[in-house]
Amino acid sequence: MAVKALQAVSQGRNGVGAFILQCKRIDLHYCDWAGSSKGMNGFIKSLFPKFAAAHPQIEFTVSPRPAKHPVAIGHYINGRSKPICVRNMEPYEILKKLELLRDASGEKLKKVTKPVRSVNESVRGIWSPYHGNGMPL
Amino acid sequence: MSRTLLRSLLELRAAAPARPSALRPALTTTATTRSLHQTPSQIDPLPQTQSSAALPPSPPKPSPTSIPRCGGAPRTTSPATPETLQLLPLLALQPGNKYLQLYIQGQSYLVTPGDQIRLPFKMPGVVPGDVLRLNRAVAIGSRDFTLKGSPYVDETLFECRAVVEGTEAEPMRLKIKKKQRCRRTKTVRSKHKYTVLRVSEVKILAPGQEGQQ
Numbered sequence: 001m002a003v004k005a006l007q008a009v010s011q012g013r014n015g016v017g018a019f020i021l022q023c024k025r026i027d028l029h030y031c032d033w034a035g036s037s038k039g040m041n042g043f044i045k046s047l048f049p050k051f052a053a054a055h056p057q058i059e060f061t062v063s064p065r066p067a068k069h070p071v072a073i074g075h076y077i078n079g080r081s082k083p084i085c086v087r088n089m090e091p092y093e094i095l096k097k098l099e100l101l102r103d104a105s106g107e108k109l110k111k112v113t114k115p116v117r118s119v120n121e122s123v124r125g126i127w128s129p130y131h132g133n134g135m136p137l
Numbered sequence: 138m139s140r141t142l143l144r145s146l147l148e149l150r151a152a153a154p155a156r157p158s159a160l161r162p163a164l165t166t167t168a169t170t171r172s173l174h175q176t177p178s179q180i181d182p183l184p185q186t187q188s189s190a191a192l193p194p195s196p197p198k199p200s201p202t203s204i205p206r207c208g209g210a211p212r213t214t215s216p217a218t219p220e221t222l223q224l225l226p227l228l229a230l231q232p233g234n235k236y237l238q239l240y241i242q243g244q245s246y247l248v249t250p251g252d253q254i255r256l257p258f259k260m261p262g263v264v265p266g267d268v269l270r271l272n273r274a275v276a277i278g279s280r281d282f283t284l285k286g287s288p289y290v291d292e293t294l295f296e297c298r299a300v301v302e303g304t305e306a307e308p309m310r311l312k313i314k315k316k317q318r319c320r321r322t323k324t325v326r327s328k329h330k331y332t333v334l335r336v337s338e339v340k341i342l343a344p345g346q347e348g349q350q
Contacts, residue, residue: 013335015299015300015302016338102265103265104304109306112305115244115254116246116253117252117253118253123235123236125280
């Protein structure tokens, strides 16, 4: 009898081989006129260059968005994006939000009850009543 | 990326035999500049269960040696006895994945290589891409063999590395508190953060041969 391979789709497991940061792009929008953008303007001038240099794997774009609140949008490898409005925030608060964007995967927020997620089959195998020593009565 | 590579290299170089005096809860990292919040976890000594007749006998549990700790219940790591070291290559050479029952901050997780662990807390001082070496295991198992520590397995017998994938959040939870015949309601909003780890490798370091994955 010929040995046939099992057909299976490959499951990506980030970190097992190489680790790839899920956040690929962060857009920062600021406004020169709006008062709510004061923190964002200060952040772009002071803390942002160091943060951007520390993350060469993320593409950063900084562009004005006149007469609107400042916003930071994170784009992820799974195609989703996370906008965070940073109106009336101080530069260090905006840095924390950028760190949140960097740490996130793009997945939707979900309540997870089981801590371990695995695609491996069980190590011991599935119990069968026909194998092993049987059930002594 | 270079910083994470450097740190994993440092971490690999710093992989030394277990020193009984330097006992730490679940995690070991190379981060000398960052300080992890390490709460001593209270773990009751596990019941000594007998192996069932159906399975081949597990390697015998060696006698525990107590290591002095400040505060908390005394926690012991059993050093490997000659009987354990004799049977460990059999465990390592079995085909298939090996599982590890780890303890991280007092919580147990049963993992195989490639699993994703969602910790019930946000780990401070870690960045996505950091490699952690988890050294607190209660059991290592393969298809037919189990190595149980009393209560922990000797650290020098296995290597388990996990990569920090990132920090996830739960959806916003609203708790609305309202009493009868009182119109005022109080709303409490919670949105907790959880660190996600990916177990990149589970290696058994059997003496006298290459570590088997």
